[in-house]
Amino acid sequence: MSGQKINHILHQKQNIPICFSEAILQKVHKIIAHYPEGKQKSALLPILHIAQEELGGYLNVDVMDYIADLLKIQPIEVYEVATFYSQYYLDKVGKYVIEVCRTGPCAICGGEDIQEYLEGKLHIKDGETTADGLFTLKTVECLGACGFAPVMQINTEFYEHLTPAKIDIILEDLRLNATNDKHSDKTWAEKYS
Amino acid sequence: MGRKILLENSDIPNIKSFDVFRAHGGYVSVEKALKTMAPDEIIEEVKKSGLRGRGGAGFPTGLKWTFLDRKSNKPRYLVCNGDESEPGTFKDRYLMEKLPHLLIEGMICSSFALGVNTAYIYIRGEFKYLLGILNQAINEAYKNGFLGKNILGTNFSLDMYVHPGAGAYICGEETALLESLEGNRGNPRIKPPFPAVVGLYDCPTVVNNVETLANVGYIVNFGGDAYASIGLGKSTGTKLISACGNINNPGVYEIELGMSVEDFIYKEEFCGGIKDKLELKAVVPGGSSVPIVPKELILFTASGEKRLMTYESLAEGGFESGTMLGSGGFIVYDQNACIVRNTWNFSRFYHHESCGQCSPCREGTGWMEKILWRIEHGHGNMKDIDLLISIADKIEGNTICPLGDAAAWPVASAIRHFREDFIFHVQYPEIVKNIKHGALYKYDNQD
Structure with a gap:
């Protein structure tokens, strides 16, 4: 699985020069300092979150090579991590990534109906992105919010006790926000202040 | 208390x-x-x-x-x-x-x-x-x-x-x-x-x-x-229990270890009983990895004593009739919940989350998921039920970390206590295919 994934990402290499902004770089170096000297690789997971958010919404191979360079590690060390964890996207995703929990406790409280409703409403299947590039729909495993089932996350913000009516309102709000370009939640980098 | x-x-x-x-x-x-x-x-x-x-x-x-x-x-x-x-x-x-x-x-x-x-x-x-x-x-x-x-x-x-x-x-x-x-x-x-x-x-x-x-x-x-001095016996102190599933009051409760499971499920200040006045069918008391047990074995031990919220009482009877306190993830199933579908769901979870290092877990979780899928969707046969037990046996204890055991236990316990549900799925595939999502739940509120 990972072998295929890596082949897929390597073919996308475009050799575009990539760099964090000065402000983000400062944050990144602050995070690297959380770990002992010589153990800067520890900062890889948090920095990949920031990279994904700040450098185009997904981790293409140019972004990953830049991070490898920044952390003074081999590119393969970044690829193997990026392909292991489910929150890193290797392909372009929509502005809003809707992740619907499909695991047991949500499923017995109607999670599967919610997924179906979203597929119908957005006219896309699990893993696909709407034509306008606004929404990507993804089923995910347990989000650790079982008491509020059924739940979903949109760009890591939780939405709980879902019903079709609630989903209509949430999606409408996001469509409005998209044109205002307003972020409802803080970015990964902003969480480190 | x-x-x-x-x-x-x-x-x-x-x-x-x-x-x-x-x-x-x-x-x-x-x-x-x-x-x-x-x-x-x-x-x-x-x-x-x-x-x-x-x-x-x-x-x-x-x-x-x-x-x-x-x-x-x-x-x-x-x-x-x-x-x-x-x-x-x-x-x-x-x-x-x-x-x-x-x-x-x-x-x-x-x-x-x-x-x-x-x-x-x-x-x-x-x-x-x-x-x-x-x-x-x-x-x-x-x-x-x-x-x-x-x-x-x-x-x-x-x-x-x-x-x-x-x-x-x-x-x-x-x-x-x-x-x-x-x-x-x-x-x-x-x-x-x-x-x-x-x-x-x-x-x-x-x-x-x-x-x-x-x-x-x-x-x-x-x-x-x-x-x-708080708690009961070797289960000292309190425990946070996160209750979810088909109950009236899902949420996080701090309980003093030693209260009865029955009180925890039915008392108003805790789970508040089963939603929609339905009957209790089964409970997974410690997160998806611990054995699922039917109503009669979660309220009472096999020897007829009241089951208590302690490490020891929940484990009493071993894997034959007991389960575990685990993480305190307390999942309650009502009479309409489909145990086969839930077991398939959990198997899919473990297959998805297996890191892939050990072959018994990497391959075994996938096989269990596939076999459970076909039983749940009306394509199973009687041999599949024991095949599942055989796979679970071969994963358990044969992996570097406990994820393998955690994947095996829910399957083995579901078949141990709800074998008739699995048999029903094999015997009546047409009925099974027509039940949407395996369960007859209702939405919480139609706001």
Whole structure:
């Protein structure tokens, strides 16, 4: 699985020069300092979150090579991590990534109906992105919010006790926000202040 | 019965902030520990308290601490496991969200006891919103002199950082968590050596669950004996139970260990009974990994005694008729829930989350998922049922980490207690195909 994934990402290499902004770089170096000297690789997971958010919404191979360079590690060390964890996207995703929990406790409280409703409403299947590039729909495993089932996350913000009516309102709000370009939640980098 | 240790102050407005938390007795244990106690005294109190790991395994915390290698000259680390991902479990997020300073306080006392100068809180990546809350609380603790160099004017210094994961259930396993903290894939390590000797950066490391560490402040303040006087027998103290599924009041409850399971399910101040006045069918009391048990075996043991919310009582009867307290992820199923569909669902979860290192788990979880899929969707045959048991047997005990066991137990127990449901699925495929999503649930509210 990972072998295929890596082949897929390597073919996308475009050799575009990539760099964090000065402000983000400062944050990144602050995070690297959380770990002992010589153990800067520890900062890889948090920095990949920031990279994904700040450098185009997904981790293409140019972004990953830049991070490898920044952390003074081999590119393969970044690829193997990026392909292991489910929150890193290797392909372009929509502005809003809707992740619907499909695991047991949500499923017995109607999670599967919610997924179906979203597929119908957005006219896309699990893993696909709407034509306008606004929404990507993804089923995910347990989000650790079982008491509020059924739940979903949109760009890591939780939405709980879902019903079709609630989903209509949430999606409408996001469509409005998209044109205002307003972020409802803080970015990964902003969480480190 | 009914005493609280962790959530006593959780409803006080703005208890999240340092000032309010401090005004309600917060950080007193740090003053007591650093100024009046020797590190070994704290470990002794934790041993006396009988506190057991709240992440799921229930291993005695004080004993785990004594395994920490103190002879090597390497730095030691404390890592808080906040990778809460066990289906049914959502207590640690609640604790970190409501009372971040309670965790930090417990971690300072623990670090002092263990001779640790750097501590990490590992949270799952999906809990991005907690990263801001915890970082703010840590900053406040630094500003007020409870973290950093020479805390309260003593020789003790401690730095604390939050480390987010990025979506992997396996990172809740302590050695996979350490790999992830080092910036690697979350592949569990072969044990021994245990993290207490070779842990983070090959240094001696203690990994404890969020709830476990949050209890340490109380133990320092009031002593191990006071803690041990709460609870029942070897199940001392309180436990956060996250209740979910087909019940009236899902949520996080702090219970004194020893109350009856029946009270917990039916009393208004806890689960409040089964939703829509339906009958109870089954319970998974400790997160998806522990055996599922039917109504008659969750309310009473096989010998007819009342089942209690303790490590011992829930485990009574072994895997024949018992289950486990586990992480406290209490999932309740009503009479309409389809056990076959739920078992398939859990198998899919473990297949998805298997790291792929050990073939029995990597392949076995996939086979179980496929076979359960075909039974649930009306394509199964009678041999499939025993084939599932055979696969579960071959995974259990044959993998580096306990994910393999965790994948095998729900399948084996579902067939043990609900074999007739599996047989029904094989015998009446046409009926099974026509039941949408396996269950006849209703929406909570149509707002």
